[in-house]
Amino acid sequence: xxxxDKIAVVTGGSRGIGRAIALELGSQGACVVVNYNRAADAAExxxxxxxxxxxxxxxxxxxxxxxxxxxxxxxxAIQHFGDLHILVNNAGITRDGLIMTMKEADxxxxxxxxxxxxxxxxxxxxxxxxxxxxxxxxxxxxxxxxIGNAGQTNYSASKAGQIGFTKALAREVAPRKVTVxxxxxxxxxxxxxxGVPDDIRESLAGxxxxxxSGDPAELAKVVAFIASDDAAYITGxxxxxxxxxxxx
Numbered sequence: 373x374x375x376x377d378k379i380a381v382v383t384g385g386s387r388g389i390g391r392a393i394a395l396e397l398g399s400q401g402a403c404v405v406v407n408y409n410r411a412a413d414a415a416e417x418x419x420x421x422x423x424x425x426x427x428x429x430x431x432x433x434x435x436x437x438x439x440x441x442x443x444x445x446x447x448x449a450i451q452h453f454g455d456l457h458i459l460v461n462n463a464g465i466t467r468d469g470l471i472m473t474m475k476e477a478d479x480x481x482x483x484x485x486x487x488x489x490x491x492x493x494x495x496x497x498x499x500x501x502x503x504x505x506x507x508x509x510x511x512x513x514x515x516x517x518x519i520g521n522a523g524q525t526n527y528s529a530s531k532a533g534q535i536g537f538t539k540a541l542a543r544e545v546a547p548r549k550v551t552v553x554x555x556x557x558x559x560x561x562x563x564x565x566x567g568v569p570d571d572i573r574e575s576l577a578g579x580x581x582x583x584x585s586g587d588p589a590e591l592a593k594v595v596a597f598i599a600s601d602d603a604a605y606i607t608g609x610x611x612x613x614x615x616x617x618x619x620x
Contacts, residue, residue, distance in 0.1 A: 375402035379453040380599070381446065383407045383436050383493060384463030386415035388562030389512060392588035393460055394429075396596050398422030402458065404429045405449040407436065409463075428453075436463045436489035437481070446496040455504070458599045459497045461490040461534070462512040466567055468523050479526045486530035490537055494552075498545055507550035508599045511538050512591075513610070515558050515618045523572055531556075535610055542608030551607035553598050558614025560586040581616035 380397045384390040385406035395418065398404045404422055406429060408415035419429040432448050434441040450456050464486045467478035490511055501507025516524055517531030535554055542552040559565065559576055565585070577585065591613050597603055598611070612618050 375400045375458075375596075375599070378402045378457040378599075379405075379449060379455045380458035380460065381405045381407065381449045381456065381493070381497070382460045382462055383434075383445070383489060384409075385460075386411040386418055389557060389560060389588045389591055390460070390462040391418050392592035393462060393512075393595050394418050395421060395425075396589070396592035397458070397599065398427035398429060399425050400596060401427060403427070403453045405445070405452070406431045407434055407445055407463070409433065409435045436493060437484035439488075439492045442489060442492035443496050446493060446500070450500055456497060456500050457506060458508045458510070459493060460510045460512065460595060460599075461493055463489050464512070464514075464530075466524065466527050468527065468567075468569060468572070470523055471525050474526065482526040483530050483533075486527070487533040487537070490534050494537075494541060498541070498550065501550045502545060502548040505549045507545070507548075508603075509541070509550065509552040510595055510598050511535075511552070511554040512595075513538075513554045513556045515556050515612060515614045518556055518610075518612070518618050521572065521576070523569065538610065539608045546607055549604075551598075551604065553603075553606060553608070554610045555591065555594055555598070556610055556612045556614065556618065557591055558586060558612070558617045560588055560591060562588060576617070579617050580614070581619065584615065586613065586615060
């Protein structure tokens with residue numbers, strides 16, 4: 373699954389799952405654009421780690437909840453490395469709370485960062501990929517979009533939206549050899565998981581049949597497979613990587 377001739381963009385690539393994905397693609401030879409919004413030092417560390425492992429990287433700041441900044445991110449990747457083959461829409465936030473007390477701003481922030489960014493980055497990337505007749509778009513969604521989480525109506529809605537978006541876009545771009553898939557993550561040891569209220573964490577952890585949380589590196593290897601040429605006949609698919617939690 374070597375990616376020596378591939379250019380990848382990973383949104384939210386400075387931490388957690390995004391960091392693991394960027395490192396995995398870079399370790400397999402991809403030129404990786406590591407996107408971040410606020411964690412500049414962490415993003416630079418990821419880029420440096422990719423280069424020390426023999427890969428190529430670039431770090432680019434963009435708030436992907438803003439369409440114009442998504443456009444700048446994708447254009448940077450194409451101009452800097454000369455092409456774009458893989459887009460991983462990973463950026464995501466939570467603003468948890470019961471709907472009775474949820475602020476409109478918290479709803480908007482989650483929808484814009486998690487779902488609107490998927491639309492915006494994909495819209496710009498697809499133009500290039502369709503001309504090239506090659507592309508891999510991988511949306512990092514969540515089992516929350518499949519089974520829902522109490523106290524996370526905004527997050528669950530954004531992740532369910534990514535799933536619907538994945539299937540619709542896959543149908544649109546399939547004739548041009550561009551695949552679009554989603555990976556629905558379960559319980560993983562990341563900063564975003566640490567921010568989930570303790571009662572929700574305990575409740576979800578108790579539902580995992582494999583009895584443990586996941587390592588982001590495990591999910592990153594799945595993403596690498598979907599991004600590879602070996603997965604050329606897979607599109608419009610949602611692959612759960614969740615220790616079996618969505619079987620409930």
